[in-house]
Structure formats: C-alpha cells, structure tokens
Amino acid sequence: MAKRPDSRDEHTSDETSDSGSAGAAFFDLDRTLLRGASGEVFSDAMRAAGLVSRTIPGEKLLYQLFNTVGETLPSMALARQAATFAKGRSRATFQEAADSVADRLVDMVQPFAESVFAMHRDEGRPIVLATTTPYDLVKPFADRLGLDGVVATRYGVEDDDDTYNGALVGPFVWSTGKLAAVREWADEHDVDLVASYAYSDSVYDTPLLAAVGHPVVVNPDPRMVFMAAARRWPTIELDVAPGVRKVPVLGMELQKLALTFSRPSMVPYADIRIRHADKIPAEGPVILVANHRSYFDPMVISMVVAKTGRAVRSLGKKEVFDVPVVGPLATAMGGIRVDRGTGSDEPLKAAADALNAGEMVAIMPEGTIPRGPAFFEPKLQGRWGAARLAHMTGATVVPVGLWGTELVWPRSSRVPKLFNVTDAPTVLATVGDPVEIKGKSVDKDTKRIMKAISALLPPEARVRREPTPEELAATYPPGYQGDPDKENERRPGTD
Template identity: 55%
Template sequence: MATMQSGSQGTKAARTGAAIFDLDRTLLAGASGPIISDALRQVGLLSSSTSGIESVAFGIFNLIGETWPSMLISRQGARAARGWPVELVQEAAEIATSRLLQSVLPFALQEIEEHRAVGRKLVMATTTPADLIGPLAEALGFDDVVATRYATSSGHYDGTIDGEFVWGKGKARSVKLWAQDNRVDLDQSYAYSDSYYDVPLLSIVGNPRAVNPDPRMYAQATLRRWPIMHFDVPPGVPKFAGIEPQRLLLLLAQPQLFPWVRFGIEGVENLPSEGPAILVGNHRSYFDPLAISFLLARLGRPARFLGKKEVFDAPLVGDVVTALGGIRVDRGTGSDAPLRAAEDALAAGEMVALMPQGTIPRGPAFFNPELQGRWGAVRLAHATGAPIIPVGLWGTEQVWPRSSRFPDVTQVIRPPRVQITVGPAVELETGDADADTKLVMSAISALLPEESRSQRPPSQDDLARTYPGGVVPEDVEWASEHETDRRPGTD
C-alpha cells in the first residue's frame, strides 16, 4: 500500500506526532509466530517437523516475553529464509492476516482509533520481517511499518538483513530515522511495548506506555513512572501476575466463605460465556453487587459495573472499584460519558452490569410491585446491539438493608436466603427507550417471587429499613411522592 512506504514526501508539512506500537504481547496477547509459521507451512516453506520445538519456544515467549537467546535465534531468520521466493512469503503473510486480526486485543483497537481520530500517524514497530507483517498493518489502517527487512536478489531472499535488525537499540534507531524522514515530532509521540528490550524505544518519545509488561519492563516503568496498560481489560484496570483483580475476587465468591447468607441461584445457562452482554437487576440492598458477583463466579467471567460517583470518590474504596473495572456515573450532570465507557466495554466483548432503578428505592416506593427504571440499559442495547440479560434479586435486604452501614454477619444460625434468578435475553420490540425500558423492568419483575407482585402496606419498621440510618422522614407521603417523581428517568 502506498502509505506503507517511508520517505521524505511532504517535508514542508507541519511536524506531527505518531503512535508507535510493538506487535507481539502488545497489540497481540502473545506471539505472532505460531500463526505466521502455520501460514509458511501452508505455502510449503516450512516443515511440519519443527512445530514441536516452536510450540515450546513460543510458549516460553508468551509467558515471560523476549529473552536475549530467543532474539539471537530470531536474528538468524534471514539466513534460514535464504532462497525463499519473496512472492511465496507474501502469500503466506496474506494467509496469516485474518487470524492475526482476530488476535488483536480489543482495547488495542480502541487505542488505535483514538490516535487516528486526532490525526496521529500510526506505526507498527516490530522485529518481525516487514514482508510478513505488512498486510496486517494495512488491514489495521496503519500508516507505516518499521520492521526488519530481508535483502533480496532476483525475487528471492539472499540470507542477509537489509539495514537494521529492528530490535532493542536497533528498533529505537530505526524509529528515530523514520521520524526524521516523515517529519514526526517524537516528543509529541506515543510508544507502546511489553518488552524490557524496548526501553530504548519508549525513552525517545514524549508519551511512553508499558503494555502487558514483562517483569523487567514493569520495574523500569515503575521507576520511570511510565503508565502501565493492558489491552485485554478496560483502561485503569491493573493486572497482577497476568490476572485482573476482579477475577481474583471472583475466586473468593464462594458460599462457604459467607455462612451468614444462603444463596439460591437459577438460570446461569442464560448468561453468555463470551461476547458483549448487558446484565440488569433490581436494586434492593447494598448487598446486590456482591450477589451479582456470586452469579458471575458461577459463570467464571467478570463484568464492568456502573456505579455512582460517591463510591469512586471514597478513599481507598474508589481505587478498588476502579481497579475492578467499574464505570463511574455522576448522576447530577446527566453526562453521557458513562454510557460511552460502557459502549467501549461492550465493543470489546465485555459484560456490563447495572441497576436500571439507579438507587435503592426509599419508603413506600420500595414496596411498589411495579419496578420503574431509567433508560440507560436500553440506550446501551440500542447503540450496541448487545443483549439485555435480566436478573431478579430477592432477599438481599435481609442481609444488608439500606438502614445499615454494614451487612449483618451474625445470622449464622438461621441465615436469610438470597435468591438470584437469571432470565433469557429480553427481546426489545419498539426501539423506543421508554417502552423498551418497561419491557426490561417487566422481565426482571417476572423473575421475582409471587409475593413481590402484591401490594401491602409496610410497617414502620419496614419503612425504617429502607432509609439511610433507619430514619423515617416526618412527612412520608411527601417523600414518597418525591421518590416517585424522580423515577423513571431518561438518564
């Protein structure tokens, strides 16, 4: 493609920034090698007898990243390719591209689009030979490739490298030269890599980013205060030993660790094991998010919870919620930012969880059999096409009512039962946010026990449990009307 060729065209143009991405363990979760090797075998350039050795080598690479010995072997690639027809290698590259595209991490694609939107040049900087990786860069819409180039003679590789071996300091030098030729200001540029050996590359740009860093890169990034990112989880979510915090916490969501509550869980088969989904439940208690976590533990996949800003602003707790991938909602502003963040998560194949009621209903509204919700979940579904999965929660208020600052952990003799029921995806019919929200709330209501659908006058004690601190307002009727007026809502 024309844009893939470096050169000095446009030297009179204003200097601009670039976004420079490493490939293996950065844009991709692991090595590109297995996919490329399979393609080379398909065109007859590699023997199947080497596949076992390669599997071990690539497995080590995926686990710990680049090592000096592995790169010494990689440097010999030009010699191993001596005599190969260039056309066959390019054919193999085309074969590999579709599989490589499927391996690009979801939040890497979003990062690429953000740079494209502000006009930065997109560059792939990789040790992988240019002929093998060019089609992938083109498919991703990159402007150029800085990669190792094998020298050719009469349409065949001659066993030598043309220019730099693009690795370590050689990669940094190659990117510097490319930037000079293309009038790119490296101080305005971004660079992304996982490898300690790319510290020289990240050191020459104004905005270095360590992505899925190997142990030594992690240490360097920490010492230099470089941002650390992971393209397989939302922005702001850290990982420890390759595992995100929410997955670790899901391991602790086991009934035996909570003897003061009994769980009944039904309908787990209605939860998709992969792909985007919007999980919606009724809101009765501060215990509801934990109940949902027990459900997710059964499924074995995390979800991104939308939560009110007060939780995110709380010392320590806010940092934990952010680390778990939570999406902050500032209810007073009416901002669409939370929905955009949720849309990004869904586009990346994540599951998003929210309570359409917004907050736990207070006073008589808590006992209203007709659930009223805000439009956020439906707007997300309309915008993304993700299915809405309803969840009915019952009994959580017996564990942690709104009137209490902490859950009641003393009920170990006769623990209350919390019922969690998952229904099939809601079929949205009208395209109208209000009408479809009513469908969603009806679907949730249908998952609750029969007693939830009967109107009964609450006692004073019942009312007290629905208010913070257990304080019932003097004018309950006025408070009830105010509560009804603010539900449902368009936000």
C-alpha cells in the same frame, strides 16, 4: 498507577515539541498490539505455502514460553538468523503467505486497541507498527488495520529473481536496532520523538520507550514490570477496560482474583441461593440487569458472575468512586463512575466500549434503592440506560431477580447484619432467559427488561400490599429527614 492515555481518559499532551514537528504513535506487535505471539500464525502460513517443510522440535513450547515471559535472548538470536534461512526463497511467496493469514492476526488484536488508535487519529498522529517481525510478513496485517507506517526488519532481495539474498537491509529491528529504525523513519517523515508515543510489553524496547516523550507499557513482561515501576512509566492493558488492573506477572485481572473468593459459603450470615447462572453466555457482550433492593446486591451479583468464570464491568454512583482508596479500587475492579447530575454520556460510552470488546456489563436500571412506599411497588420501573446500551451494541440482555437482600443489609443500616448466623435470611438470585430487545423504542425495551426481572421474583413481589411502619423505616437511610410522600418522585427517569 498513572492514568491510561486513551480517548476515555482526560489527559494533556503536547501536540508538537519545541521544534514544531508533530509526534507519532509507535506500537510493538507481539503481546502488545496482539494477544500473544504472531510467530505461530506465520509458521502455519509458511508451512502451508511450502516455504517450511517441517516443524521445529519444541516449537509450540517456545511460543507458550514467549506468551508467558515475553522475548528472550535465544529467541531473538534465532529471529536474527531467519534472514539466512530465507535465502533463495521467493519474496512474492512470502508476501502471499503473509496476506493469507493477515485476517487471523487482525482477530488477535487486543479489544481496546482501537480506542487508543482513535485517540491518536483524533489528535492527528500517524500510527506506526514497530516490530522485529520481517516487513514482508507484517505489511498485509498493517494494511488491514489502516496503519500509517511499518518499521520492521527488512530482508535483502536479489534484483534478478526477487528472492531473498540472506542479508538484512538496515538494522535488525530489535532493542537499540528498533530505536535506530524508528529514528530513521521519524526523520524521513518529519516526526519528533519527543512529541511521540511508544507502546511495548518488552524490556528490550526500553531504548525506544526512553527516547519518546510519552512511553506506555502494555501487558509488561516480568522484567518490564520492574523497569516501568523504576521509571514511573504508565502501564496499561489493552485486553481489559480502561482503569482495570491485573496482578503483575500473573496477568490475572484483579477482579477475577477477588471473584475466586466470592461464594455463598463465604457469607455465613445469609443463605444465598443462586439459580440458573448457566443462562449467562460464556462469552460475547452481555448486559446483566437486576433489580435493586439493598447495599448487599452488588455482593450477590458478584457471586452470580463468579459462577460464569467471567469478569464484569459495573456502573456505580460517583459517591463510591469519590471515596479515597475505595474509589480507585472500584475502578481497578472494573467499575464505571456515573455522575447522573452532569447528564454526561461518558459512562454510557465506556460501557458501550466494554460491550463492543466482548465484555459483560452489569446495570441496575432502577438507579438507586427505592425508598419508602416506592420500595413496595409491585411494578418495577427502570431508567433507559440498559436499553440504550443494547440498542448501541446489540449485546444480549440477561435479567437477574434479587430477593431478600434487604434482610441482610437494609437501607436503614450502615453495615450488614453480620450476626444472623444461626437464623440466616434466605437470599435468592435467579437468572432468566435473555430479554427480547426490539430495538425500536428504548422506553418499550426498558419496560420489557423490567417485566423480565419482575417475572423472576417470588409471587408476593408482584402483589400490592400495605407495609408496616417497621418495614417502611427499614427502607430509609440513617438520619433520613425527607418527605415520605414525595419518595415516588424519586422513581427512575429516562436517562
């Protein structure tokens, strides 16, 4: 897949074409900018305003079909005839009805659309709504979003009484008609299509996407999946974090598909017991924080997440993301690459964007698995990242205590102990109540987070003891040549 062209990806693009004119960003409405169709919302508004007296038989089924497969020729034929049905109706009443539901439409905007808007605004491009939906219906919505222009189907109006006359003014803004309308708008505003972007889900918008320099396919309908592949157009989803992929046609996030197989029963070499997963909120921004004892921890966390029915974005070390095949897969599954050596805030910003979009983010504040004596320290220490994210976003922080994972996959082993089937070690994952985040000090809130995690561990975890040489050896990676006495210096810092 091509890279996602938004502000969180490095990308290069010509600000202007050879003609010197600047580009714009044109967005389709239904199934692109919005989650699903606007038609049902407008239909409700028309009935409430008395503009429509009855429900069309099978109307809801038609909307469900649209949400599943996108535009169809019959639905567009009906939309073309809508101007005739509106004949004699008051334009002002239509506009009032549209204004009454504009906020409902704003609530339907895809959660990651704003970050794409921000990228275009930063680079000086006007943002334009380009839709088949009548202009008078979508203008209040576009105004709410602060868009710079609207290209939409326009109905003719009688001069004497401001009622619709049953005719169209200009093209029916669909397929080649949409391209014609966009070209007219671009000419009027000195915008060069070669320097422009266009976003759409529909195969019927192929003419427009082919005409701009930067076509972007969003949530493609089944036919557009093949068109995008054939033309090598980048495909993105605005309802999930950058880089996350969905299964084509099914529309299911790849991670959610994988989580259906993430169950304790699928791991015969460990007796995994998950407690109180119902304490994780079913929706809204959540920061899942856990202690780090083993390479097996991510698998156990995935089993905890699977019980919620949600997806999760996980911050991970760059070494994982740099591995061929594994790295791209980690990104597609919702991973966020962290390179602590650079001191960059980009991973934190990506995590904050996910949280602001209502997603869940998992962090292990210790940053890495403690080695040597540090592994047996009863007092957990964490980096400030989780607390900083909570301060930035107001997300709920939910602690998870992990215990026994090192018995399945110790740091000293390159692979888990897959043959412990007859005597499988017990692994505990306990979810706690949300941590009270004061929001005044990241250091103090980090200590609250680590204390909450520690409280979920067995009593022996909070008692200082002298480990055996064998226990110490299990905490070092294969071929370890470091100084065990200096391992405490590797404890988490303040980043």
